[in-house]
Amino acid sequence: MEIVNTAFRLFAEQGYDAVQMKDIADACDISKSLLQHYFPKKIVLLSTMLNELMLSAFLYSNEQLTSLSAEQRTMIQMSFLLRLLDENPKIEHFIRDVFESQELTTEIMLVTLDWLEAIGVDGETSAIRYAVNFALSGGMSVFFKRKVLKASVETIAEHIGQGFYMLLGEDQQKINRIYLSTAKYCTDRYYEQFVNYLYKHATIDFDSEMKI
Incomplete structure (x- = not known):
């Protein structure tokens, strides 16, 4: 849920297209590979929060x-x-x-x-x-x-x-x-x-x- 909430804030502030998976990982202070363990693609993350x-x-x-x-x-x-x-x-x-x-x-x-x-x-x-x-x-x-x-x-x-x-x-x-x-x-x-x-x-x- 920390990942979902962080991504929601970034998408809301910057727009979905402007935010990369690395941006979300950095904001969560985790590796990109760990992020992709939970959410393989950005659209999966957006679908979850939707x-x-x-x-x-x-x-x-x-x-x-x-x-x-x-x-x-x-x-x-x-x-x-x-x-x-x-x-x-x-x-x-x-x-x-x-x-x-x-x-x-x-x-x-x-x-x-x-x-x-x-x-x-x-x-x-x-x-x-x-x-x-x-x-x-x-x-x-x-x-x-x-x-x-x-x-x-x-x-x-x-x-x-x-x-x-x-x-x-x-x-x-x-x-x-x-x-x-x-x-x-x-x-x-x-x-x-x-x-x-x-x-x-x-x-x-x-x-x-x-x-x-």
């Missing part, structure tokens, strides 16, 4: 929003995650690097699919996979250009959630009702609860990367 980050974020929904429907939890989780990125440039930098890699984008999709299955989102696996891929890839492209496009984080999160459920064949009126029913949760109070929960349960050390 899984840790995603699973820790979903833990809040799994444990704190259990009384809500799968659709409501999906909408709320997307809103919280995008706000987290918006308010923490270093983490956004890290996630932007992830989405520039097809291999790592696929990793995000797989973790998300597992979570959607766990909370009971209805639909064929292939259809859910397609909907996640389309909604997230398009939505995150807009998110990373939000300042140029003058698009709010709330609007982007709403469109990602609605786009996902529309691709699964849900009625537009039902989707609107679901979105409106989540409004009371997408507030500072619940967001701060989510961030504190993430900070407490994440295996990655967010001390220098995330505002509390």
